[in-house]
Amino acid sequence: MGRATQQRKLRTREQLLAAAHAIIVSDGYEALRVEDVVVNASVAKGTFFSHFKDKDALMDILIGRKIDALLDELEKVSSFKTVEELVENSMPLLNFISSERYIFDVFLRLSGALAVEDIGDIATTLYRHDRLLATQLSNSSFRQDISVDLLSEGVQSFSINAVALSFCALHSGQDLKDRLTVYLKAWLCPG
Amino acid sequence: MGRATQQRKLRTREQLLAAAHAIIVSDGYEALRVEDVVVNASVAKGTFFSHFKDKDALMDILIGRKIDALLDELEKVSSFKTVEELVENSMPLLNFISSERYIFDVFLRLSGALAVEDIGDIATTLYRHDRLLATQLSNSSFRQDISVDLLSEGVQSFSINAVALSFCALHSGQDLKDRLTVYLKAWLCPG
């Protein structure tokens, strides 16, 4: 593949990603249609599939990019002094996940794939999240009777549960935070 | 509405449910087609939609019934002496939920609706599950520093997480059980 061809390919790919991003910003992830993406990118339908394995692959990249940006922020904190601090720092990510059912489903679907490398970019991102959380918890002084990995899995379990409950019309955004705080206090500082 | 007419409607409804149940037993939930249901029930397609809002509504009822049956079993136990006993008794339900991605999705979607009456039968069922678990935990002697409701929500969080992980090809059924045991020991008997 010549240099020019390579550049063209890259440009097309970015056009597709940009078009998809624009749609998501205005209409949400759920509403994204391959048809619209290719039209907005001024590219043929088939071209889409020569750049991305399938629609999910595109979604993973888009969601992965977003989460990566959020993790960049989260990474600035090396440890948590209190549960409140942990919750506070988790909110941007959780708010994103709870912003749309579609995102939550992707997240949940792939969070079971933590240790699997070949699933794609988003799995890497989620793995990064898992490791980051474990590291931060190991630098913090919560309960010491269980492994950091277990501690981390617990935090994730409660986070997911809190987000799931937030999809019920009765639970507002504030609820998510309060609920998670209660959960994590009981989990991280028992007794 | 005359008594006879009422009975007729009920009968048709049961025919529909029975036909759907038969399909699910042999081919799974995912494979259920409205077309097949009405043919097997010897009923017109229009009739289906006068009984159920859409296919999902039927699915909810079917899944709800199945869970109800499992809860009937679970209800025979009034308390758990050990985490192992709790896990052991939870397995039938968890195995069902993890038996098909479709079921898990329905379960997760509706488990956010606890205590909401107007969502339909399955919400009632999930509420029943929540209450049953809380009662059983209150009769058991696990950690006493937090409310029974919180204890119950934690159990559910970990259960869902364990099931979610079980959908990753790497984790087998045995894993689900072991993983949950580890989780719940850390949750129910900290320190």
Added chain:
Amino acid sequence: MGRATQQRKLRTREQLLAAAHAIIVSDGYEALRVEDVVVNASVAKGTFFSHFKDKDALMDILIGRKIDALLDELEKVSSFKTVEELVENSMPLLNFISSERYIFDVFLRLSGALAVEDIGDIATTLYRHDRLLATQLSNSSFRQDISVDLLSEGVQSFSINAVALSFCALHSGQDLKDRLTVYLKAWLCPG
């Protein structure tokens, strides 16, 4: 059938007609659904069909009533001095017919049935229209070289054509009148 029963039947019938009329007034003929009629009349679906052969029968009555009222007005004129006068007097009826495609279709469908008695109320009404027009024309002094019946059929042909053209978005209500005037001058006063 007892007197009381008879009265009840009549009352139900009027309830149905009233309910239908209300729907038509607010949503038009096209939008009328048997379902809505029976609900508004607080009557069962089947009852509708014991009062009217089918939905069309109801429509015919409703449209027939409306046309009859218009003919009552038209009847006050015994002859036309000019084409303009004929057109002017025809407009209420033509405006009604052109007010909705549905009405036009019914009108056209049944206007072929002029001499047939057993088609229903509306046929009688259309027959009345035909006779009325013929009488009025015979009292007028338009071309005398052809029979009054033929003269009348021509007027009706042109009227229908003018209404048909009015359904094209390009032709407004005023057009209908102007167009018809040109037609009828050429038809009624040739040479």
Added chain:
Amino acid sequence: MGRATQQRKLRTREQLLAAAHAIIVSDGYEALRVEDVVVNASVAKGTFFSHFKDKDALMDILIGRKIDALLDELEKVSSFKTVEELVENSMPLLNFISSERYIFDVFLRLSGALAVEDIGDIATTLYRHDRLLATQLSNSSFRQDISVDLLSEGVQSFSINAVALSFCALHSGQDLKDRLTVYLKAWLCPG
């Protein structure tokens, strides 16, 4: 769009039209089912709707083609010496229009759209009919006191009326012709 692709699309379109035509020839327009068309054309259902907006759009094309063929015949005549000749030459088209209620309805619905280009092929065809008739009449020597366009519209009005009446069970095909002859003599040769 590549030449080959373009040809392929055209070929598919013709397959669809051919399949539909075959059905119509054997069973009539009324009996045409989209399902049957796609099966006979060995094409997916989705393909149908990417070629035609809906079933009606296909019907319009088919009816338009048929009328076009009839107009090709009619075009061979440049003028009419007598009303009988005009009627005689009009019969193929009128017989087609009166052969099925469905066709008449389409014809009537669209004949209001004369001179409107964007309605579709059939409108173009009807426009062609209108122009052809006007030209033929202008070459003939019927009444000269009115414009050729008006003369033509009158012929069409009477034709439509004659066809409409032919749908009444009482009027046979012969009637249509006779009736039209009477109408047109009075219209074209008054006095």
Added chain:
DNA sequence: TATGAATGAGCGTTCATTCAT
């Protein structure tokens, strides 16, 4: 690599009408 026509299974809907009670 790019193109875009074609795929295809199934859902939800419509709604006048019938018929057993």
Added chain:
DNA sequence: TATGAATGAACGCTCATTCAT
């Protein structure tokens, strides 16, 4: 007479994905 559950044949549509050029 009144009831209302049941009928049933299409239609339109969805939309990610494939494949021949």
